[in-house]
Amino acid sequence: MTDTAKLRIGTRGSPLALAQAHEVRDKLAAAHPELASEGAIAITVITTTGDKILDRALSEIGGKGLFTKEIDDALMGGDIDLAVHSMKDVPTVLPDGMILPTILPREDVRDAFISLKYKSFAEMPAGSVIGSASLRRQAMILNKYPDLKVITFRGNVQTRLRKLGEEQVDATLLAMAGLNRLGQPEIATAPIAEDDMLPAVAQGAIGITIREDDKQAKDWISALHCEKSAIRVAGERAALFALDGSCRTPIAALAEYHEDGSMRLRVSIVRPDGSERLDTERHIAQPDMATASAAGKDAGEELKQRGGPDFISA
């Protein structure tokens, strides 16, 4: 089937990644009659380093592109024609010859609080344990609720629910976007307001990478693009790029449109132990790729300067 496919999509094999790849396949088939026939689009599953190492925090494994490197190689080597990524996992600098022209309409950006015993962090008694693999979520929790404990906790939705049931932890967190895309929003006990926990850069956004010179793929995927989502993601990623001295610094950012068409961009950094948090924000009167990126860069540079080398490499 792969030999006769007109377009080959590469994806990780997790249930969420597969759901996202299927969504892209279905939308492409709906937009382009020549891709609608059986077998016209093939899906190739690629295992990444991030999928293989399940016992450590991502920040501990270190390096960039833990969930993208092997897929990038398959794309640049010509084994696939496009890759579908959670933008949260995509490094700010792309390999030479690769472009990311298409961002799909963004899902819910919030984190979900998941517990069998409590409705929110505020309800949890001192000493309660929250499991998360994300340094950002761990640091944000400790910053706001210093009496709670965080432990590193990885695995898919099913594993986490089992561990919750076994009372290994009292609560865990996942992205609302992932739960929605898996068709399981009911797993969330409650979404966490952005004011209580600022999301990760590009959380809830899906992007498509292709080879720079592949005009056909570029033309096909352009039908799926959402410019407003792309501008939000560009602002947040510009802040991340400016701050990117160390991937061990927990960074959060969120760009949102106001009803009048202007944009609010918030950016925060937190010490991993939660002891200190720095916030800033920008208002963008006429958001486009250039103005949002400039605001993100400016906000990121401000925080980098305020935090100093000690904060950024802590």
Ligand SMILES: NCc1[nH]cc(CCC(=O)O)c1CC(=O)O
């Ligand atoms: N590799 C982790 C990852 N990358 C993207 C998502 C969620 C979906 C999204 O943010 O679009 C997740 C899991 C999670 O945070 O719950």
